[in-house]
Amino acid sequence: MSVFNVSRLGEGYAIFDRDGVCISGVFSNQHVAEASVDHRLFQLKKSRRNCLCCGEEFDSYGKQNRMCGSCRERTAEEDFQLLI
Numbered sequence: 609m610s611v612f613n614v615s616r617l618g619e620g621y622a623i624f625d626r627d628g629v630c631i632s633g634v635f636s637n638q639h640v641a642e643a644s645v646d647h648r649l650f651q652l653k654k655s656r657r658n659c660l661c662c663g664e665e666f667d668s669y670g671k672q673n674r675m676c677g678s679c680r681e682r683t684a685e686e687d688f689q690l691l692i
């Protein structure tokens with residue numbers, strides 16, 4: 609069973625937690641409610657990590673995300689420069 613479930617509520621759809629408690633407003637469309645579930649799951653996965661390059665703490669979105677946004681951009685520019 610997932611952490612969140614989308615079910616009918618009145619004329620629309622709502623998100624319910626594992627205990628069956630409604631944790632959202634009412635969405636008019638099931639797909640919008642499911643997109644909101646995806647966003648909530650994404651938010652749950654993020655955690656604070658230290659960047660491997662600069663050591664600054666940042667919001668990481670999983671094990672594969674070990675560099676902060678600034679270092680990621682700088683590294684991408686360096687890679688581009690190597691091709692020239």
Ligand SMILES: [Zn+2]
Binds near residue numbers: 663676679
């Ligand atoms: Zn960094």
